Amino acid sequence: MLETTVLREVWKVARDVKAFRFKRKVGFNAGQFIMLWLPGVGEKPFSLADGDTIVVKRIGPFTSRLFNLEPGSRVWFRGPYGRGFKPRGRKVALIAGGIGIPPLYALAKQNRDRFEEVTLIYGARSVDELALMDVADYVDEVVVTTDDGSAGRRGFPTDVLAERRDEFDQVYACGPEPMLKAVLRVMDYQNVQVSAERYMKCGIGVCGSCNLGKWLVCRDGPVFEGPALKGVL
Numbered sequence: 001m002l003e004t005t006v007l008r009e010v011w012k013v014a015r016d017v018k019a020f021r022f023k024r025k026v027g028f029n030a031g032q033f034i035m036l037w038l039p040g041v042g043e044k045p046f047s048l049a050d051g052d053t054i055v056v057k058r059i060g061p062f063t064s065r066l067f068n069l070e071p072g073s074r075v076w077f078r079g080p081y082g083r084g085f086k087p088r089g090r091k092v093a094l095i096a097g098g099i100g101i102p103p104l105y106a107l108a109k110q111n112r113d114r115f116e117e118v119t120l121i122y123g124a125r126s127v128d129e130l131a132l133m134d135v136a137d138y139v140d141e142v143v144v145t146t147d148d149g150s151a152g153r154r155g156f157p158t159d160v161l162a163e164r165r166d167e168f169d170q171v172y173a174c175g176p177e178p179m180l181k182a183v184l185r186v187m188d189y190q191n192v193q194v195s196a197e198r199y200m201k202c203g204i205g206v207c208g209s210c211n212l213g214k215w216l217v218c219r220d221g222p223v224f225e226g227p228a229l230k231g232v233l
């Protein structure tokens with residue numbers, strides 16, 4: 001069912017990344033997404049960073065239109081949809097790449113009291129693309145990597161995971177597909193949950209456009225347990 005709300009706040013998080021806070025707050029599990037609709041441009045999926053907040057990178061027509069909206073603008077949405085992360089483990093690592101941070105931000109915030117120790121390993125191309133927001137308030141340690149070495153350690157978040165994997169009993173990841181594949185391989189598909197991304201149209205398992213091997217990302221994901229992705233990613 002299409003619902004409506006109004007933008008309450010918009011702020012810049014990083015280069016070409018903005019956070020959008022709505023007047024309405026929805027209940028959700030970290031990892032779930034909404035289908036946001038803007039008249040004339042269509043509908044696109046976005047992970048919830050909070051019950052009333054999404055964090056978006058401008059890449060094409062839909063996100064460019066969204067970036068032009070100001071507080072007071074009306075938007076429409078369906079959801080939350082999909083399967084979120086299953087909070088599990090005591091010493092956990094969150095592996096985020098680029099704009100993969102919103103669902104992991106939500107996971108850390110929703111499970112502050114459940115996890116014993118949370119390490120966020122966050123990779124971006126360069127310092128001006130770091131979209132950390134106030135995530136440090138919800139995790140115990142933040143390790144930053146950048147491709148060009150302009151902040152934190154030069155390299156990829158998976159380099160750090162490969163060195164420290166034995167410290168963690170559960171790993172959660174969201175980011176570009178090559179990063180997800182590397183995370184799955186480092187973890188040997190065990191004790192890992194990843195949020196996958198595919199082009200979505202209906203968001204509810206009808207159109208088939210979000211096909212990922214035998215799965216539909218909108219219905220069976222976007223969060224998958226490692227073993228379910230063996231032979232798929």
Ligand SMILES: Cc1cc2nc3c(=O)[nH]c(=O)nc-3n(C[C@H](O)[C@H](O)[C@H](O)COP(=O)(O)OP(=O)(O)OC[C@H]3O[C@@H](n4cnc5c(N)ncnc54)[C@H](O)[C@@H]3O)c2cc1C
Pocket residue numbers: 033044045046047048054055056057058059060061062063064099102103196197198199200222
């Ligand atoms: C479950 C889920 C959660 C998401 N959460 C977020 C989020 O929190 N924040 C965020 O910023 N984005 C998120 N996204 C991605 C977001 O939906 C896209 O960035 C959005 O569709 C962009 O729309 P656009 O019209 O601006 O750009 P588009 O025109 O749709 O895309 C821009 C560019 O990407 C290319 N492209 C689009 N789809 C594909 C594809 N399937 N394969 C290869 N290339 C493609 C296009 O050719 C174009 O060059 C999420 C996606 C999914 C599936």
Ligand code: FES
Pocket residue numbers: 199200201202203204205206207208209210211216217218219
């Ligand atoms: S987006 Fe239509 S089946 Fe997933």
